[in-house]
């Protein structure tokens with residue numbers, strides 16, 4: 001398997017003399033799931049570092065009340081129910097998150113970025129290439 005140019009699912013956002021910035025999209029298509037990758041060379045120490053950041057959300061899959069009920073035939077009632085159930089569930093999810101931070105001092109969350117095999121290959125090769133190029 002070869003790294004593509006341009007690469008599937010990974011885009012170069014910026015390039016500077018001492019840094020390269022890539023963004024990796026999630027296969028599910030959600031703009032909320034991504035990896036932002038900075039490969040940077042420290043001008044003083046000359047060390048090359050890779051920093052991967054992502055954005056996390058509430059545990060949207062947790063539903064206190066079901067957001068989808070098959071028995072509802074009316075599209076309007078169905079939409080109304082989904083909207084209200086989602087708003088209720090999201091309020092509960094946020095309240096739990098705030099409670100955990102307030103009383104336990106930490107938030108537990110996870111972040112997922114799904115990749116195709118080609119995308120994973122492109123991802124690793126992009127980091128490798130940038131790290132090699134920045135290495136003095």
Ligand SMILES: [Zn+2]
Pocket residue numbers: 026027028029030033112113114
């Ligand atoms: Zn996703």
